[in-house]
Every structure is written in C-alpha cells, then in structure tokens.
Amino acid sequence: MIQKVGIIGGGISGLSSYYYLRNGIHLTSKNVSNGLKINIFEKSNKVGGNIQTKIFKGDKKDEKIIVEEGPRSLRALGRGLNTLELIKRLGISNDVIFSSANSNGKFIFLDGKPKEIPMSGLFDIIKFSFKHSIVGSILKEPFNKIPKQVKQMDPNWDESIYDFFSRRLGKNMAKTFIEPTCLGIYGGDYTNLSIKSTFKRAALLESFGGLIFGLLFKSKKQKQFESELDKNENRLLPSKTSLKELFDKDSDKTNVFSFKDSGLSRMIERLKSLIDSDSQTKLYLSTSISEIQKNNKDNGSIKVVDNKGNQYQYDQLISTIPLNQLAPMFKKSDPKLYQLLQLVDYTSIAVVNLVYKSNKKVLKKIQDKGFGYLVPSKENQSVIGVCFDSNTFPEFVNNNEKENSSEQSIITVMIGGNKGIKDRNDHWIDVTNTSKDKLLEISLNHLDKVLDIESSPDFTNVSIYENGIPHYKVGHQNLLNEIQQHITENYGTSLLLGGNSIDGVGINDSIHKSKQLVSSLKF
C-alpha cells in the first residue's frame, strides 16, 4: 500500500504529478488520496522549472508587460485538451486567453528575409509552391521507395527526420521546411532526431504506402491500426473532445493559449497555492536530491538523500527531472542505470527577450509578421527563430482594459540549438560558452539587419537553457525501453520516470505523462 510518495522536481511535471496524486486523474474524482503523504523536492528556490514569467512596468499607470523567459504558449489540441481539463479543475479557466488571429501567419526566413507561407489565395499558394519545389516533391512522393524494414513494420526500425523526409519529399523540402520546424520545437538537429519519437504518425503513414497514399487512401488494416493507436492515446484525454464543450470559451480559431496577467506561470502559481495549503504535503525548495537507493527487495521502498545529507524513505518515488540529471544519483548505487540514463541527449538554447515601449516604429515593423519566423540552417544565421509575442498575445502589452492603444512590443529571439547544427551552419553559436551580453548583441544585430529595427529596447532579458530541451535522437525509443526494463527488474513499480524526456517535449506532454504515471498507481 502506498502511504508516502516523493516527487523530484518542481516544474510542471512535478507539480501536476502532485495534483493528480492528491485529486485523482478524473474530472469527477474527489479526495482520492487524503491520507497520502507527499514530499516535493526542488533544487531551485522557486517552483516552475522552465516556466518562468517576468513582469515589467508598462507605459501607462498600472500596466504590466508580461514576458515569458522559456515556454510561451500551449496548443489546445490533442493532449492540450487534457491541459485545459486540468486548468478547469484548478479553477483558472477565466484567466485563459487565446492568441490573436493576427498571429496566424506562418513565416520562414528565406534568402535573408522572413517570408510568409501563403495559406490562402490560390495564385499565391501555387507561385510559392513552384518556387520552393513543393509541387514536384508532392507529385513524386507516392512513387518514392519504401524501405523493407518500414513495410514490414520492424519495431526496431528508426531513422533521422532528415533521412525520412528527404527520402519522401526531397532534400530541398527537408532543408527549407522540415528543418526549421525541428528547430522551432526541439532546437534540434534533424539529421539526428528520431522520426519515430517525434513525427510518429508520419512514420506510420509510410508503412501504409507513403505520406500521400497513407493520408488519402486508408486501407482497412491501416484504419484498424490507427484506431488502436488513437484508443491508446485518447485513453486519458477528456471524453468531451470539443474545446467549446470542455471549456466554454471560443478559441478564436487559433488553438494557441496562455493566461492574462501572469502568462504560463498562472498554472504554476495555482498549483503552488494548493501545495501550500495541503497539510499532508511538504515542498522542499533549494533542496537538490543527490542520491537514490532502493531498500531491500521485500518492502520495495526507496531511499533518497538530499544535498544536505538528509535521508527520506518512500513507497513510491516519481522523478520528473531530465534523465541526464537523474543519472548521477545512481552513480554509486546502480552503475548500469547511471550509464543508461547518461545516454539520453539534450539541447541547449538561449532565449533573448526584448521589450520596446512607446515605439511606433518597432510596432509597425512587426505587426504584419504573425507569430514570428523560423530560420533554416542553410541561411547561415546565429538566430534560429524570432517570436513576436505581442502579436500573439496583445494582452501581454495591453492589459489596462480602459485603454486600447498600446505602442509596446515584445520580441523574443532564440539562439543556439543542438551542436549537430554547426555542421551545416557556420554561424551556429554554442550558447553555453557565450556571454549574455554577446547573445543580446547578436539578437539586436539580427533584428537591425532583417527588420531595420535600430531602436534600443527598454527592457532586455537573456536566459540560457543549458541542456534545456530533450533531443530524442535516433534509437531513443529503444534506449527508453532498455531503461524501463532495468527499472522494472530492479525497482518494480517503486520508481517512476516522468517529465518531458520520455513521450513528448512540450508542456502538454509533460502534464499528460504525469497523469499516465499516477493512473498506473494502485493506492
């Protein structure tokens, strides 16, 4: 019987694990584990992990400017519905804001300029498609060879995103459109990222005849296969899949959301307030776990030691920290697990926030450029993406409801990404080895050159996420299977791994993973 649970990590994965442990995984669950004692350990002096929001003073009285240091938005689709369900349960639905329709535009940096990918206007779509070889790639796709291993659905098959898409759609399409997408989500090197662990559905389509064939002409076998996958994926998602039914709010057709007044940190603040008022739960801030040992096999309990030498015993331990940071905790007690966990790869990225106040010029330069743009490596830039946050969420610069004429802008520049990128981009920057001043200078120079923004920002903020995003490299799934098998054999179910290193790198994935872990426990 589980009486005491330890959670390592106070990011969204740790905090949502706490929530589901205490409140059950279902919308209708009530006080499922009142007697359970829960301890949460967080290395830093505050919770939130990657999710950190900064508030600056705006132009007008009482006006705030909301700046996201790390993650900036969530999608209200798929696993996002689960996040919306959690938000509803947390009682903060009224604070949700959906992105403005103005941010719908998709831009890619091509030939030295951000260019919009046309989504409407037949002539524009045709012109763009011909110019960037899209038509030829699509016409040829159904005739491209499918490897034997894929046809036979070999469970051990995996390959890089680049190999997969350049085989199906050609090298040009891969370099121009697929690579920037990988940079945007993973800061990743697509010649090394696993197709199976990232674009799972696309990989599957190939085994049913290719991307186009698999999408348009579904065989009975494919439909059966996909329905099994959907059943598995939807198992923990709310049953009412319509956003409106679940949430009673119009998504403004954008499906991208955050929170007014405090950005994504709203979820963190609310979860933290629940923990603070829970007498059976203790949150240890500024406490880093440094060692984990299983006790004897009979009682299956687990011991953890913190950086101050304090020891704690748990029936169940949930780790939500990156697997490479978990590795050293097993160095003495379990060298095999230590070695396996170290093999999981991570990417470093720098985020530079720039705030411009009372600046019509900057506002004008960015207001028709949608959410921002991604930069393929072939453009040889140090910057890998630029977000116009104030286009996406105008509320972040205009939260004084009486006035509606903000001249403030927030621009966020991303630099760095996986070290593999340097093989095809001479201007790739190792952000872990570059000063914050230099990163700021690179961002300002880029914006000056590309958008002719000469003005100096009123506020700046530079964050470096060293090993901040998991990099699911080819073979990731097999490595995870090996890790899981070792854990099951040696720890039974007393050690569970959560966080975003396993099944999706986003916040929605992290919350979904926490729900999955808690649903596997028997109280």
Ligand SMILES: Cc1cc2nc3c(=O)[nH]c(=O)nc-3n(C[C@H](O)[C@H](O)[C@H](O)COP(=O)(O)OP(=O)(O)OC[C@H]3O[C@@H](n4cnc5c(N)ncnc54)[C@H](O)[C@@H]3O)c2cc1C
């Ligand atoms: C720059 C950037 C932009 C992103 N943008 C988006 C986005 O727009 N949308 C999106 O959905 N996702 C985005 N992500 C991904 C998102 O941040 C993660 O999915 C999510 O925050 C992961 O949460 P977590 O709790 O699993 O991990 P983390 O947030 O990393 O939290 C782990 C916590 O564990 C603590 N910890 C580590 N070691 C120990 C130890 N030994 N003892 C105790 N505590 C420890 C850490 O201090 C940290 O607080 C982005 C990530 C980055 C880096």
